[in-house]
Amino acid sequence: MSKTVDFLHEAEVFYHATVDGAQAQVRPINSVMVYDGKIYFETSNKKAMYRQMLENPNIAVCGMAGSRWLRLTAKVVMDESDEAKRAIFEAIPALKEVYSYEELVPYYITDMNSVVYSFGTEPVVLDD
Secondary structure: OOHHHHHHHHHOOEEEEEEEOOEEEEEEEOOOEEEOOEEEEEEEOOOHHHHHHHHOOEEEEEEEEOOEEEEEEEEEEEOOOHHHHHHHHHHOHHHHHOOOOOOEEEEEEEEEEEEEEEOOOOOEEEOO
16 A cells, blocks of 8 residues: 555544645545555535646645654546546445535545655655
């Protein structure tokens, strides 16, 4: 599995930032998976987050586990395929209580830079 995804699972809750015009927007999320060799997240096509990523695919994610934190930057690619939707519902069944099949939008990241930091040690680049 991906070292980045392992860290985010350890963090449990992490923060996902998008760009809204000239303003950053951040929200807590907790769902991430590896599918087809890529790191996937999800959102709803009814949310501002979805519209923001369509307009500007640059995102940042930050999470903390113990005394270490991960900072990730990447670009998103929407994957509204039936296969990706089924995979994310299977991997994270609780999403069925949150999103309908029609509104669920899985997306994966590309051009990722994922780095773990901690006080007193050098940063570690995760090369998933």
